[in-house]
Amino acid sequence: MIQRDEKLKGCRASKNRDEVLFVMEKTSTPLSVDDIYNKIKRKNPAISLSTIYRIVEKLLTLGILRVAATLDDNRARYELVKEGHHHYMICTKCKKMIPVDICPIEKVEHKIADKEGFLITGHKFELYGICKDCAKNSL
Numbered sequence: 001m002i003q004r005d006e007k008l009k010g011c012r013a014s015k016n017r018d019e020v021l022f023v024m025e026k027t028s029t030p031l032s033v034d035d036i037y038n039k040i041k042r043k044n045p046a047i048s049l050s051t052i053y054r055i056v057e058k059l060l061t062l063g064i065l066r067v068a069a070t071l072d073d074n075r076a077r078y079e080l081v082k083e084g085h086h087h088y089m090i091c092t093k094c095k096k097m098i099p100v101d102i103c104p105i106e107k108v109e110h111k112i113a114d115k116e117g118f119l120i121t122g123h124k125f126e127l128y129g130i131c132k133d134c135a136k137n138s139l
């Protein structure tokens, strides 16, 4: 939290921004701008989608949010930047993102890259498929 306050220093305090942070803090899966908008709208019907876009842009620039994934609907899903990183299983039907609590890449990435003298700065790993609920509903 201290780190985030540090990043927000010098930015004008904003109730809307705090609401976005609150929503991101409470969610267990990454959210798109529309998801965030729909959640906040329930409590604050006056808020506009473009306001949410602006806040998310700003939080990305500040390094408080990051893009967790961009799904095949071309909408980015965002998450808070925290220690470590997450991978997700993504349901191609309902677009639900289920966190994977292991990273299979970390163990092998250096083996793969060292041969080429390649310096790794990050990686992506996503599993696509059908979630439990969707599988059940399609029976």
Ligand SMILES: [Zn+2]
Pocket: 091, 092, 093, 094, 095, 096, 130, 131, 132, 133, 134, 135
């Ligand atoms: Zn699903």
Ligand SMILES: [Zn+2]
Pocket: 085, 086, 087, 103, 104, 105, 106, 123, 125
């Ligand atoms: Zn990883």
